Amino acid sequence: MNMPLLKTEPQIAAPAPAIAEVLRFDPVKPGYFKAKILPRLGAVAANLLPPLVMLALILAVWQILCMKPGATLPSPTKIWSEAYDLIVDPFFVAGPQDIGLGWRVLTSLQRVAIGYGLAGVIGIMLGTIIGQSVWAMRGLDPIFQVLRTISPLAWLPISLAAFRDSQPSAIFVIFITSVWPIIINTAVGIRNIPQDYRNVAAVLRLNHLEFFWKIMIPSAAPYIFTGLRIGIGLSWLAIVAAEMLTGGVGIGFFIWDAWNSSRLSDIVVALVYIGIVGFILDRIVAFVATIVTRGTAAN
């Protein structure tokens, strides 16, 4: 579908100067730059400019509010000067505990990858099983709806008591925070497989495995990805809580550590990192979803 698009673009661009000449709006024939690059730059600017302007405004207000001598929070300029090395170089290594936030984010991502990966696999499996049975669905759905509202922090003591070791406990916290929406959405997706597809599978005599891969998963994919997308957000939310347990070099522990030694500027920088990484993670899952589920939604 990409090919025809590419082919038609020059055709669209070509008549434009002709019309312009006739109307004498633009006597100079626009070159390649004007015809193709400029509109694109315009589109990019239209998307980028408003958030940048808003960001500048927020920073300005923040600066004004926190400039007073008695301010409890650091102003943007103070953060810039205090946490300069953290901001400009994400990947420096100056000592075992003195490393760039990029490294810390990568360590945290590793933990999230394990916890979220487990949540994905187990969530989809459980959801598939539960979705097959009306009674399992009726019985378990209310329980899951309650469990999914529990904060990652609240799982910490339970998890420590169960595992007695910080590393598996941290991964469990990430897992248990993100698994519920994956289970629930997968189960709903399986429940909603149209009878038509089941009939097709029956006429073709697909076996259980074929039915799972060729009908269930593709048909429920939009639902599964909704769950996965909520799940990645939640597991990234859980990282600070999880890393209070593990210590070490994660971004979550960095915040905990910075708070204990009153480095407020460092915390703000870490929050920005967490926000941006969370945003990117969400976009990645959304992107994979649009590729995998293309054609599934529309009929």
Next chain:
Amino acid sequence: MTAYLKIDHVDKIFNRGSATTEVLKDITLTVNKGEYVSIIGHSGCGKSTLLNIVAGLTPATQGGILLEDREVNEPGPDRAVVFQNHSLLPWLTVYDNVRLAVDKVFSGLKSREERHAWTMHNLDLVQMGHARDKRPSEISGGMKQRVGIARALAMEPKVLLLDEPFGALDALTRAHLQDSVMALQQKLGNTVLMITHDVDEAVLLSDRIVMMTNGPSARIGEVLDVTLPRPRKRLEMAANPVYLKCRQRVLEFLYERHRFVEAA
């Protein structure tokens, strides 16, 4: 000729909670090999239920289905169904929809190349070879139904079951597709059981028309042989006395003797 497909004293009762509805009552019908039989009746009388019982998708309460003298009570590719709403898998291309059926039915019997060729052959039969890489959402309703027919034909079914295959189409597309199906059946000699509520469609396509009474407890009211020679030309039929007489018989059955009583 002996019966190829036999619907043998089939009753169907639906239980929904405490309410039971008898939808079909004592349906017996035989279809010969290569015959085109239509079942016509008012909406809601139980036509789809009967077809689903033949397909094995719904179990009969009493009685059974015999195909070549053997009882069949599970769905299978020997009774391929073309559903009213096409039922193509939207995440597969046109080609892959047909190929899925071909791979499943001929897994041990044909090589990879043969299965590819057979898939393309069936798509070409319904003139859909050009759209092989399109997804169902990218083609029109008539084209989807063609692909559905190709998928069913590709299974080489003993009986082809069609549930109002043209019901959702506009008049022109419907006429075009009816002609295609008629030509295909002429060429391949399929045994077809088709459900319809369109009188002209039934008379034009069928060797025999089975008229069902209104539900609940619908039964076969009358069976009409359509003795028109084949191939049949749509335009010539308008003035053909046999055609008009058949049409008249069915209309009388449906609109005088078994008029549809609106429930609401």
